[in-house]
Amino acid sequence: MKPVSQDGPRSLTRRGLLSGAVGLAGAAATAAKADSLLDVPPRGPGAPLSARSERSKYVQIARIPESTPGKRPVDPSEAINSKAPIDKLVGQITPADLHYERSHSGVPDIDPAQHRLLVHGQVKKPLVFTMADLRAMPSVSRIAFLECTGNGWENWKEAPPDLTVQNTHGLISTNEWTGVPLSYLIDLVGVDRRSTWMLAEGGDGSAVARSIPLTDEIIAEGILAYGQNGEPLRPAHGFPLRLFLPGFEGNLNIKWLRRLKFGDRPFMTRWETARYTQLQADGKARQFQLHQDVNSVITRPSGMMQIKPGYHRICGLAWSGHGRITRVELSTDGARTWRDATIVGVALPKAQTRFEADWVWDGKPTRIVSRSTDEKHNVQPDRASLIARTGTNALFHYNAQQTWAIDETGKVRNVLA
Ligand SMILES: Nc1nc2c(c(=O)[nH]1)N[C@H]1C(S)=C(S)[C@@H](COP(=O)(O)O)O[C@H]1N2
Ligand SMILES: [Mo]
Numbered sequence: 001m002k003p004v005s006q007d008g009p010r011s012l013t014r015r016g017l018l019s020g021a022v023g024l025a026g027a028a029a030t031a032a033k034a035d036s037l038l039d040v041p042p043r044g045p046g047a048p049l050s051a052r053s054e055r056s057k058y059v060q061i062a063r064i065p066e067s068t069p070g071k072r073p074v075d076p077s078e079a080i081n082s083k084a085p086i087d088k089l090v091g092q093i094t095p096a097d098l099h100y101e102r103s104h105s106g107v108p109d110i111d112p113a114q115h116r117l118l119v120h121g122q123v124k125k126p127l128v129f130t131m132a133d134l135r136a137m138p139s140v141s142r143i144a145f146l147e148c149t150g151n152g153w154e155n156w157k158e159a160p161p162d163l164t165v166q167n168t169h170g171l172i173s174t175n176e177w178t179g180v181p182l183s184y185l186i187d188l189v190g191v192d193r194r195s196t197w198m199l200a201e202g203g204d205g206s207a208v209a210r211s212i213p214l215t216d217e218i219i220a221e222g223i224l225a226y227g228q229n230g231e232p233l234r235p236a237h238g239f240p241l242r243l244f245l246p247g248f249e250g251n252l253n254i255k256w257l258r259r260l261k262f263g264d265r266p267f268m269t270r271w272e273t274a275r276y277t278q279l280q281a282d283g284k285a286r287q288f289q290l291h292q293d294v295n296s297v298i299t300r301p302s303g304m305m306q307i308k309p310g311y312h313r314i315c316g317l318a319w320s321g322h323g324r325i326t327r328v329e330l331s332t333d334g335a336r337t338w339r340d341a342t343i344v345g346v347a348l349p350k351a352q353t354r355f356e357a358d359w360v361w362d363g364k365p366t367r368i369v370s371r372s373t374d375e376k377h378n379v380q381p382d383r384a385s386l387i388a389r390t391g392t393n394a395l396f397h398y399n400a401q402q403t404w405a406i407d408e409t410g411k412v413r414n415v416l417a
Contacts (some may be wrong), residue, residue: 083170281391
C-alpha cells in the first residue's frame with residue numbers, strides 16, 4: 001500500500017482545521033476564553049455506581065429491523081433482519097447489542113445446562129457434548145466480521161435515493177469470537193479422512209442447516225463459539241453455541257448449534273437448494289458461493305446526511321472474506337480520479353478495517369465512492385462490471401462500489417453510480 005496523499009492531508013488537517021480556513025472555525029479559542037472554562041464550581045456527586053453501565057442518554061444509537069428490500073418501514077413482528085448502525089459506530093468492533101441480526105424464526109430460549117451438541121456421521125464414534133465439555137476444551141479468540149450474503153441487496157436492481165448506509169450496508173458487524181477450534185473437535189471425534197463435508201444444524205424453530213465443505217481454510221479457522229466480545233453469546237447471536245467461519249457467508253454461521261454430521265458429499269438442505277443460491281442472468285442458479293467478497297463503503301458522509309461546503313473527514317469501512325484489506329482508494333469526482341485513503345489501525349484479516357481521508361467540498365454537486373483491494377489482489381468491482389458478470393437476477397453477494405451523490409444543497413443520496 002502506498003499512502004500517496006500523506007503530506008497533503010496532514011498539513012491540511014493542522015492548518016486547515018485550526019485556522020478555520022476550510023470550515024471548522026469553532027476549533028480555535030482565545031486564551032482568555034479558554035481560562036474562563038475552568039472558572040466554574042466543581043460538580044457535586046455523580047450518579048451512583050451500578051452493576052452494569054448503560055449508554056449515555058445523549059447517544060441515540062440503535063439497529064433497524066427490516067424485511068425484504070424496498071419494504072420499509074417495517075412492523076418489527078415482520079422483520080427478517082436488524083441492521084447495525086454503521087454510520088454511528090466509531091471503531092472496528094461492533095458492540096454486541098448492536099451487532100446485526102438475521103434470524104429466520106426468531107430467537108429460541110435455550111438453557112445452556114440442557115443444551116447438547118451431537119457429532120455424528122463419518123466419525124469413529126458419535127459423541128454428544130455438553131456446554132461444560134466444550135468449555136473444558138482448548139479455546140481461541142478471533143476478531144472477524146460476520147456478514148449476511150444479503151448485505152447490499154437494496155441496490156441490485158435500483159437505488160432507492162432515501163437510504164442511509166445502515167439500510168444499504170448494515171448487515172455486517174465485527175466482534176471478537178471465542179470458542180473451541182473446529183480442528184480440535186475434528187481430531188477429537190476422529191473424523192474419517194473421506195469426510196469432505198460437514199452438516200451444521202441449529203436448534204431454532206426453522207432448524208437452519210447448511211453443508212460446509214471441509215477445506216483447509218475452514219478446518220483451520222472455524223470456531224465453535226460460545227463467547228462474543230468477552231461475554232457469553234447473546235441469545236440473538238446463537239446462545240449458547242454457534243458455528244463461526246471467518247470470511248464465509250453469514251448463513252453458514254449456524255446459531256444455536258445442536259448437530260454436526262460428517263459425510264462425503266453435500267447434504268443438499270433446502271437452505272442451499274431453494275434459499276441461499278444465486279440466480280444468474282441465464283436463469284441457472286449457482287450454489288455454494290461461500291466466501292464474502294472484497295467490499296467497502298463510505299460511512300461519512302453517507303446516505304441522507306446533510307453536509308456543508310468546506311472541510312470534511314471522509315470515513316468508511318472495508319472488509320474481505322479472503323483476508324486483509326491492503327488498500328482503499330477514494331474518488332470525490334464520481335470515479336474519474338482516485339487517491340489512496342489512510343487505513344486506520346491494524347488491518348486484521350477478515351475484519352472490518354477503517355479508512356479515512358481529508359476532503360474539502362467546494363459546494364458543487366459531486367459523487368463520492370470508495371474501492372478496496374485485499375491481500376489476494378481482489379479489487380472491489382464497479383457496479384457495471386459486477387452486473388456484466390452476474391446480471392440482476394441475483395439477490396446475494398452484492399459487493400459493487402457504493403456511490404453517494406451530493407447535490408448543491410449538500411444532501412447526500414444513494415445512487416447506482
Ligand atoms: N440456526 C440459525 N442459524 C443462523 C440463522 C438462523 O436463522 N438460524 N441465520 C443465519 C444468517 S442468514 C445469518 S446472516 C447469520 C446472522 O448471524 P447474527 O444474527 O448473529 O448476526 O446467522 C446465520 N445462522
Ligand atoms: Mo444471512
